[in-house]
Amino acid sequence: MKIEDEIKxxxxxxxxxxxxxxxxxxxxxxxEKFNEILKPYDLSGEQYNVLRIxxxxxxxxxxxxxxxxxxxxxxxxxxxxxxxxxxxxxVTRNVCPENRRKIEVLITQKGLDVLADLDPKVNDHxxxxxxxxxxxxxxxxxxxxxxxxxx
Amino acid sequence: MKIEDEIKxxxxxxxxxxxxxxxxxxxxxxxEKFNEILKPYDLSGEQYNVLRIxxxxxxxxxxxxxxxxxxxxxxxxxxxxxxxxxxxxxVTRNVCPENRRKIEVLITQKGLDVLADLDPKVNDHxxxxxxxxxxxxxxxxxxxxxxxxxx
DNA sequence: TTACAATATTTGTATATACAAATAAAAAAG
DNA sequence: CTTTTTTATTTGTATATACAAATATTGTAA
Numbered sequence: 001m002k003i004e005d006e007i008k009x010x011x012x013x014x015x016x017x018x019x020x021x022x023x024x025x026x027x028x029x030x031x032e033k034f035n036e037i038l039k040p041y042d043l044s045g046e047q048y049n050v051l052r053i054x055x056x057x058x059x060x061x062x063x064x065x066x067x068x069x070x071x072x073x074x075x076x077x078x079x080x081x082x083x084x085x086x087x088x089x090x091v092t093r094n095v096c097p098e099n100r101r102k103i104e105v106l107i108t109q110k111g112l113d114v115l116a117d118l119d120p121k122v123n124d125h126x127x128x129x130x131x132x133x134x135x136x137x138x139x140x141x142x143x144x145x146x147x148x149x150x151x
Numbered sequence: 152m153k154i155e156d157e158i159k160x161x162x163x164x165x166x167x168x169x170x171x172x173x174x175x176x177x178x179x180x181x182x183e184k185f186n187e188i189l190k191p192y193d194l195s196g197e198q199y200n201v202l203r204i205x206x207x208x209x210x211x212x213x214x215x216x217x218x219x220x221x222x223x224x225x226x227x228x229x230x231x232x233x234x235x236x237x238x239x240x241x242v243t244r245n246v247c248p249e250n251r252r253k254i255e256v257l258i259t260q261k262g263l264d265v266l267a268d269l270d271p272k273v274n275d276h277x278x279x280x281x282x283x284x285x286x287x288x289x290x291x292x293x294x295x296x297x298x299x300x301x302x
Numbered sequence: 303t304t305a306c307a308a309t310a311t312t313t314g315t316a317t318a319t320a321c322a323a324a325t326a327a328a329a330a331a332g
Numbered sequence: 333c334t335t336t337t338t339t340a341t342t343t344g345t346a347t348a349t350a351c352a353a354a355t356a357t358t359g360t361a362a
Binding site for chain 1: 309310311312313320
């Protein structure tokens, strides 16, 4: 469906407005679908994002600010996200001995197990979501989004 | 910048993952920029969205459910958004006399004035944001996003 | 070495999001 | 005409987002 129909617009939209609405709307649909996958695991999209970053550290602890700069939504409140993961025992957190301002966050085995369980479901979902476009179109979309952002 | 660099990914991302992250990240950047424009007006993006929908009604009142189905983020809580706009006297709300389950929401002159003041700023921002792409590329991006969504 | 600046994180507050449950009115069914 | 179902909205709760202010530690300069 075209974006004008999705939002039942009563006025004509110019191309810049249409593009922006299209990106906003598509993202919203995407995260809604993704949240459905995460729901049985009692994880929010941002909590999942933190877990993925920690797994990517391959055993090295990550500071709060390292997590923050790697997040998709960089204005998220990392402290409170880590708090929630801590309660579920998916991460550990300790004060860094060399610099007591810093916090070392590590994913636990339980956290790794949850991610391993989610991996095939997430991959299937990502493949299904992008199935309407062929490889050329996906690369084109990727390129256009990056060009769009880079100013 | 490429999406892998924006999120400083330590692992290789396949094309579907990259596209999805790219959309999520681009949307996030977009709404951050847009919120900056709205901030002096003490409006959130969603509150602005509601005002735009009400102006599009051209004098006809809109019910809560009409507003909801026209919003970009359809899971927003329309009641509470309208509450905030009511406090700022940007809208009025009255029970519909024909069907007392329904609420008639109307934009006030003050609300229209705020939008009129914002219009040129929003248009300039939208033009500037999309300036990196020419018309053909914008139409391509639009088409790819709609094809991506339609499954 | 005391004062000041920079860095890393936490806390507070307001708003927004997601979703379930509650409420109320209208429409349909018996 | 009462009961049930549907529709429209509101309220409650938990989490997330945005951003400013507070706190604590480290680094630097007079």
